[in-house]
Amino acid sequence: MIRDEIKKLVKKAVEENFNIKLKEIEIEKPKQEKFGDYATNIALIIAQKIGKNSKEIAETITQSFDNLVTQSLFDRIETADHGFINFFLSKKYLQNEIKEILKKKEKFGKLKIGKGKKIQVEFISANPTGPLTVGNARGGPLGDVLANVLEKAGFKTEKAYYINDYGMQILALGHSVLKSKEAKYQGDYIDYLNKKIREKDSYKAGQEAAKIIIEEMIKKTTDRMGIRYDEWISENSFYQKGEVDKVLKFLKKKDLLYEKEGAVWFRSIKFGDKRDRVLVKSDSWKTYLAGDFALHKYKFEKKKFDKVINIWGADHYGDIPGLQAGVEAIGHKGKLDIILCQFITLLEKGDKKKMSKRKGLYVTMDELLDKVGPDVTRFFFLQKSASTHLNFDLDLAKEQSEKNPVYYVQYAYARICSILRELKTQSSKRKTIAQNLKLLNHPKELNLIKQLIRFPEIIEDTAYDYQVQRLPQYAQELAALFHQFYGDCRVISTDKELTQVRLALISAVKIVFKNILDLMGISAPKKM
């Protein structure tokens, strides 16, 4: 990655010229072309530290790069007004990168950040008490794509769905299925389950119902969304295997449990929590948190994940300290990251209503998939950061689907395929890797290459900060640059050499499109 190269160069230059040790250097992509392809603000940052003018510092650093310009990596390196240092990549460097991409193909962008490390992303994990709604499935595309990105970054990655098939909501489901007085859930699926289930015991009926809901409803929906889980983990299985009791015993040994008012409490205050948490209620049922401890012990010890990412709804915000305390207590501090997804507010005839399964007030993911299809659905959710509060209106989603940017991206891909088909009919044998890459001189061509070489940076940044919306954004930018190129530069022409290098260029663009679409789990149509 050229960005890494620049990072190293700047770091070295600063350390040599100013005798400062630096941890990390930010190399950014300036918004404006005139500020170069890459830029660093390092001079402004160290100016205060060493009490010198930032512009002077920048100039000193820039001067130490003089020999590099001749190495043909950069056309020029400039210092700007405030002390920014701007790097302008050379044409030669850009042209040669095409070869690199054609050689690596689908492995282009593959990094080694996570080499030798196992990571798990757990997402959706909605209670098995009804169909998936657009609310609780919001984390689906996010988690799925985050896991894909981490895999690309070199981690050994797994995707998991945790099934809460133990506890009061299962009992409530059972009551609902049996149509007893304590029924809480309603809907057609409850009627269906009522007919199907013979079991008369409420809790057992609830467990049976949960199993059916997972198998016949939730799994089908996640399949339709294009999500393939590596593991469906049952909470109840931890009880059956005695794993929950084991964790409790372990904590007791460490003197982290105590009894109060007939319940068993966990001393989470010891780990920075504001209050202690109940693990065993006075009615002897275990709480959700107790199961979660067993779950995370399983994740870290049995499955040996070095890092676990859980994607939760914002309503679980209050549970974070308790779980983090537990993770620390069982000896895995710092290995758990939790991403909170903000809520989706349902707009119904202009009124805002919080979705509620119990009230039967929700839009199911299946409805959305029926109306707009999986590609639009995924793109729609991927574009929005997890912290965005979203107003959701099915009609608006429908309207937006018709003009969804996903088609813009897919259309670019289809156009490339179309050109490649056309070329195939014209000549059967053509070398893909061109010799005359220096013919790629048009600004639209160079801009396109600049975007291509950013692809690995997108993977790197997202692997660190989990901001998945960067992917659809990148894809749109790439598509825009391709469409512009398409407008100005004909690929197929009478100039055979030019045709050949442009063929190489669009082949590289195709590779990157395929890469990014695969990461997002969105189809790459050869025709539209």
Place this chain on the structure above:
RNA sequence: GUCCCCAUGGCUUAAUUGGAUAGAGCAACUGCCUUCUAAGCAGUAGAUUCCAGGUUCGAAUCCUGGUGGGGACACCA
């Protein structure tokens, strides 16, 4: 009451985590199809980034105080 998240053109939103002139899409308006797909391209218009202070070379981003919306404060999950 305490804590968390959010507020960006008419709408949906982004901003490389403090960087240079706030970037897209939709909607509106003007051009462009006898040449590889017009689901496209080129262009116009539209923003005091909720308000008021503060921190500094520099703020949508950080701090303080408000306003508005969502969420959490259980022996529910």
